[in-house]
Amino acid sequence: MLLRAALFFLCMLSLPLRAEEVVLGLSQDKVAITATFDGSEILIFGAVKREAPIQSEPPLQVVIAVSGPSGPVTVRRKERKLGIWVNTESVDVDAAPSFYAVATSAPFSEVLSNVEDQRHKVSIPRAIRSVGAPMTVSNAQSFSEAVIRIRKSEGLYQMLEGAVRFDEQTLFRTSISMPANLTEGDYPMRIFLTRSGKVVSTFETVIDVNKVGLERVLYDLSRQKPLLYGLLSLAIAIAAGWGASAAFTLLRRG
Numbered sequence: 085m086l087l088r089a090a091l092f093f094l095c096m097l098s099l100p101l102r103a104e105e106v107v108l109g110l111s112q113d114k115v116a117i118t119a120t121f122d123g124s125e126i127l128i129f130g131a132v133k134r135e136a137p138i139q140s141e142p143p144l145q146v147v148i149a150v151s152g153p154s155g156p157v158t159v160r161r162k163e164r165k166l167g168i169w170v171n172t173e174s175v176d177v178d179a180a181p182s183f184y185a186v187a188t189s190a191p192f193s194e195v196l197s198n199v200e201d202q203r204h205k206v207s208i209p210r211a212i213r214s215v216g217a218p219m220t221v222s223n224a225q226s227f228s229e230a231v232i233r234i235r236k237s238e239g240l241y242q243m244l245e246g247a248v249r250f251d252e253q254t255l256f257r258t259s260i261s262m263p264a265n266l267t268e269g270d271y272p273m274r275i276f277l278t279r280s281g282k283v284v285s286t287f288e289t290v291i292d293v294n295k296v297g298l299e300r301v302l303y304d305l306s307r308q309k310p311l312l313y314g315l316l317s318l319a320i321a322i323a324a325g326w327g328a329s330a331a332f333t334l335l336r337r338g
Contacts, residue, residue: 104144105133106275106287115262115271115293123264126150126291128187129257132277138253144284145188145195146248146256147276149206150291152183152240153269154213159227175227179213182267184235185242187258189250192243197281204276204283208232208241239263268294 108130115124128148157177186206188195201207212228235241240263248258271291276283 104277104285106277106285107131107133108275108287108289110289110291115266115291124262125259126262127257127259128273129255130275131256132254139279142280144250144253145190145278146250147189147192147195147206147278148187148248148258148260148273149211149276150183150185150260150271150273151181151211152271152293153267154179154181156180157231159230161227177212177228177231180228180231180235181211182269183240183262183271184208184211185244185260187242187244187247187260189246189248189256191245195278195281196276196283200278200281200283204274204286206274206276208243238265240265262293266293 108128110126110128115126132144157180158174159177160174186192186208192207196204196206201210205211209228209232212231232241239261242260244258244260248256250256271293273289273291275287277285
């Protein structure tokens with residue numbers, strides 16, 4: 085019994101006094117989507133809280149991942165047959181985030197090992213979940229790659245290596261651009277402190293992205309009372325057409 089107590093005490097002495105932790109700040113934790121919304125930029129800043137002296141070697145690194153709401157995606161492959169482009173194969177990707185951005189303080193391969201990436205699903209390919217594809221589909225992985233390629237071109241997927249400024253192993257900051265074509269919902273944000281590619285601490289929070297004002301009213305109306313929404317849309321279209329016709333008639337008479 086005494087030997088066990090002595091071994092436990094020695095193990096406790098070998099542990100750090102306290103793990104390094106993140107103290108976070110955000111320029112905004114809500115994004116409002118309005119009729120004139122053309123994107124937003126979130127400034128992320130924070131510090132590493134510690135009670136023990138800074139361990140300079142190996143250096144601490146920071147990884148920040150912001151993810152939008154996930155959902156299934158059907159990806160189709162097109163081929164040209166007899167001069168016409170037709171769908172030949174399709175794969176259902178089980179879940180792909182509508183928005184995903186990763187910012188790091190150094191090249192991604194240096195800040196996070198493949199094992200840790202597989203465990204925490206930080207990189208863009210790991211964030212997409214695809215359980216399987218039909219046996220008749222060749223090179224099924226290319227369908228997930230197509231989702232990444234398309235959403236990168238739309239600014240929805242971003243890999244920002246070296247975009248996190250990390251001063252004196254304590255203060256960090258970066259900014260992430262959020263495009264106009266955002267899906268509303270909760271956007272989880274994860275911050276990882278890593279050393280030698282291994283995660284030593286994590287922090288999580290949520291950014292709220294929602295429609296406001298008239299856009300919110302119209303969106304709720306289209307979901308809750310689709311018939312009324314359809315009639316209202318028809319009435320607005322008729323009124324707009326009549327107004328344009330009347331204005332054109334007045335211009336001709338003038």
